[in-house]
Amino acid sequence: MPLQVAPAPAPALRSVLAALSSPTAVREARTPSLRNATGPLVAEHPLPLHVLDPVITEPGGLPRARLTGWRFHIRTGEKVAAAGETVDTPDGWAFSHFCEGPYLASTERALRQADALTTPYQPHLLSVPGLYMLTLWLHADVASDAGTAQPAPSDLLIPLAPAPPGIAAHRMHRLSDLVPVLTLRLAPPPLLGTTA
Structure with missing residues (x-):
């Protein structure tokens, strides 16, 4: 593998497990598949969640990434019902929310x-908020x-579905090849009356 x-x-995992064991947290989650799940709920596939900052770059011109949380897939039986996210707070890792949607199945497919x-690679989730993109x-x-x-430069990115227009979901890209495309798309438009 x-x-x-x-x-x-460990505190991030404990916070998700505590939320899963709380009938109130699960019942009030905005995830119908989690509320309607039967059988035990299991937190698995922990992935660090980073945000790409295209403005701040590392030596060599690659953008920096900032860890913002951990995402766990919540499985019931053979099905991923939801994801549970944690955030780093001044008091340590804390449960943030449950979510579901197309990124769950897309993440499973990309994995x-x-x-x-x-x-061998170490998997992470990388968000590009300016493009509404998750990879x-x-x-x-x-x-x-x-x-x-x-x-x-040798890292790979697999855009998850739905991907922004013009970027194919589930197509592997070398990070050094995809970053120029992302940077160009995230650049502010030129001011009126100026030439590029």
């Missing part, structure tokens, strides 16, 4: 794609700390 999943911080590779980020440094990992 080429995917080297980084262990989630299967990545698992078929022969090179599976395959970090080549499998020994790195998931909380401080930064994009590297």
